[in-house]
Amino acid sequence: xxxxxxxxxxxxxxxxxxxxxxxxxxxxxxxxxxxxxxxxxxxxxxxxxxxxxxxxxxxxxxxxxxxxxxxxxxxxxxxxxxxxxxxxxxxxxxxxxxxxxxxxxxxxx
Amino acid sequence: xxxxxxxxxxxxxxxxxxxxxxxxxxxxxxxxxxxxxxxxxxxxxxxxxxxxxxxxxxxxxxxxxxxxxxxxxxxxxxxxxxxxxxxxxxxxxxxxxxxxxxxxxxxxxxxxxxxxxxxxxxxxxxxxxxxxxxxxxxxxxxxxxxxxxxxxxxxxxxxxxxxxxxxxxxxxxxxxxxxxxxxxxxxxxxxxxxxxxxxxxxxxxxxxxxxxxxxxxxxxxxxxxxxxxxxxxxxxxxxxxxxxxxxxxxxxxxxxxxxxxxxxxxxxxxxxxxxxxxxxxxxxxxxxxxxxxxxxxxxxxxxxxxxxxxxxxxxxxxxxxxxxxxxxxxxxxxxxxxxxxxxxxxxxxxxxxxxxxxxxxxxxxxxxxxxxxxxxxxxxxxxxxxxxxxxxxxxxxxxxxxxxxxxxxxxxxxxxxxxxxxxxxxxxxxxxxxxxxxxxxxxxxxxxxxxxxxxxxxxxxxxxxxxxxxxxxx
Numbered sequence: 182x183x184x185x186x187x188x189x190x191x192x193x194x195x196x197x198x199x200x201x202x203x204x205x206x207x208x209x210x211x212x213x214x215x216x217x218x219x220x221x222x223x224x225x226x227x228x229x230x231x232x233x234x235x236x237x238x239x240x241x242x243x244x245x246x247x248x249x250x251x252x253x254x255x256x257x258x259x260x261x262x263x264x265x266x267x268x269x270x271x272x273x274x275x276x277x278x279x280x281x282x283x284x285x286x287x288x289x290x
Numbered sequence: 291x292x293x294x295x296x297x298x299x300x301x302x303x304x305x306x307x308x309x310x311x312x313x314x315x316x317x318x319x320x321x322x323x324x325x326x327x328x329x330x331x332x333x334x335x336x337x338x339x340x341x342x343x344x345x346x347x348x349x350x351x352x353x354x355x356x357x358x359x360x361x362x363x364x365x366x367x368x369x370x371x372x373x374x375x376x377x378x379x380x381x382x383x384x385x386x387x388x389x390x391x392x393x394x395x396x397x398x399x400x401x402x403x404x405x406x407x408x409x410x411x412x413x414x415x416x417x418x419x420x421x422x423x424x425x426x427x428x429x430x431x432x433x434x435x436x437x438x439x440x441x442x443x444x445x446x447x448x449x450x451x452x453x454x455x456x457x458x459x460x461x462x463x464x465x466x467x468x469x470x471x472x473x474x475x476x477x478x479x480x481x482x483x484x485x486x487x488x489x490x491x492x493x494x495x496x497x498x499x500x501x502x503x504x505x506x507x508x509x510x511x512x513x514x515x516x517x518x519x520x521x522x523x524x525x526x527x528x529x530x531x532x533x534x535x536x537x538x539x540x541x542x543x544x545x546x547x548x549x550x551x552x553x554x555x556x557x558x559x560x561x562x563x564x565x566x567x568x569x570x571x572x573x574x575x576x577x578x579x580x581x582x583x584x585x586x587x588x589x590x591x592x593x594x595x596x597x598x599x600x601x602x603x604x605x606x607x608x609x610x611x612x613x614x615x616x617x618x619x620x621x622x623x624x625x626x627x628x629x630x631x632x633x634x635x636x637x638x639x640x641x642x643x644x645x646x647x648x649x650x651x652x653x654x655x656x657x658x659x660x661x662x663x664x665x666x667x668x669x670x671x672x673x674x675x676x677x678x679x680x681x682x683x684x685x686x687x688x689x690x691x692x693x694x695x696x697x698x699x700x701x702x703x704x705x706x707x708x709x710x711x712x713x714x715x716x717x718x719x720x721x722x723x724x725x726x727x728x729x730x731x732x733x734x735x736x737x738x739x740x741x742x743x744x745x746x747x748x749x750x751x752x753x754x755x756x757x758x759x760x761x762x763x764x
Binding site for chain 2: 198213222225228237240244255
């Protein structure tokens with residue numbers, strides 16, 4: 182890696198921040214909690230990094246900490262996505278009371 | 291690890307896969323611009339994650355410590371999925387905090403491993419770019435890790451949700467920050483690199499604990515968002531340290547999201563983020579608030595279930611204003627039932643959601659969605675405020691400070707300037723409240739003494755259940 186490489190990475194970072202601000206500012210307040218848990222899951226991408234440092238001949242952190250780092254990152258990914266999906270499933274458009282009751286009954290089953 | 295040299299076909303394909311992942315994440319967030327497409331968005335985001343992981347899998351030599359990945363992934367997936375399915379919606383802030391901490395901790399550890407890998411043969415010098423980015427990742431990741439754990443413990447009420455303050459708090463925090471920065475500088479200068487690196491991490495970890503301690507429960511939406519943006523930043527910095535674009539893009543998106551939400555929450559409380567972090571709200575309140583602030587008539591009108599039921603049933607439009615108190619009383623399902631009964635009688639029911647109504651951004655919306663309240667009935671503060679003058683009854687359930695008219699009119703009030711829901715402009719205001727005890731911040735609410743306000747005392751859930759019965763009987 183050299184200064185040019187670092188600069189091109191910085192370019193990617195800065196542009197991604199702007200895209201992020203643009204996209205996120207369109208998310209309605211109603212979805213802010215699922216948004217947080219979704220972005221939470223997205224930073225679980227650090228799992229890629231965790232695998233890159235753990236699955237090597239001699240993990241620098243030793244076996245125990247390497248398992249821990251993969252564990253933490255996967256907890257983040259799987260938990261984050263599942264809980265987001267669960268929350269988003271709750272958001273329903275307006276429906277007749279009959280439909281609502283049917284949905285509530287379905288949820289109980 | 292088989293070093294795939296830069297420029298090889300395999301590396302090109304992997305980098306291309308990472309690009310696809312980045313696009314998936316962006317599209318996924320884009321589709322969250324309406325509840326209708328949000329699930330699709332999340333699925334696209336999941337697809338992106340799968341692509342990145344599969345591509346990474348091809349980059350690894352699995353004859354090495356494959357079992358490390360297997361155990362870590364298996365355990366992480368099992369615990370993560372179990373927790374995500376079992377968690378109650380009221381406990382969502384803690385859950386997000388703990389996942390957040392996990393991500394931050396992982397980023398800090400990945401950066402540490404990369405740092406150790408890049409140490410020269412003398413065991414001291416590292417390339418300057420790797421040194422700086424990895425120590426920064428480790429610092430921010432560690433703050434996020436321990437800070438999130440404290441936030442979790444506070445929200446879970448394992449420890450007190452009240453601000454914990456002690457003399458010299460900010461001096462201690464400043465010293466810790468200085469130590470972390472000194473570590474960064476030493477690593478950059480290649481002086482005592484390894485001890486400097488780990489001293490910086492330890493200082494950051496302690497700082498993470500100490501900076502969340504003085505944060506009170508009502509300020510949690512700001513802190514949760516801030517920690518979210520920290521972890522995003524840490525993930526992006528990990529990308530710099532590893533030279534991995536997908537980490538940079540993803541981390542940047544999360545960092546942007548967390549920052550935006552932090553600012554929004556701060557604005558909704560009319561406080562700067564610095565004020566939240568260093569103000570220790572509770573302590574400030576006690577000195578500023580007090581009987582001298584009292585602006586109302588001192589007379590409150592207590593109402594009965596039957597009176598309120600009649601008032602609601604014969605209204606044209608009712609706006610429900612839920613606060614965290616409603617969630618604590620687990621009254622959201624009863625509230626929806628009441629709304630159903632009222633709608634049967636031709637009453638239009640809307641919900642006014644203040645941005646900081648819950649313990650994290652958008653928390654109240656999720657709680658109501660869980661109770662089958664359709665999302666088109668949920669209104670943001672800016673959209674609903676013009677509606678109040680046209681509203682017959684504003685029904686306030688467990689909300690207090692966000693309805694306090696002093697925030698609009700009384701410059702001496704500690705919450706002066708905070709944007710509020712203009713409930714006092716409705717024809718009638720009904721406040722469901724356990725007792726006349728002041729709210730979380732300990733401020734009197736003159737709303738309760740207005741002539742068009744009536745109070746219905748008691749547990750929110752049992753009051754609403756009684757209202758449901760009374761409305762049915764009309």
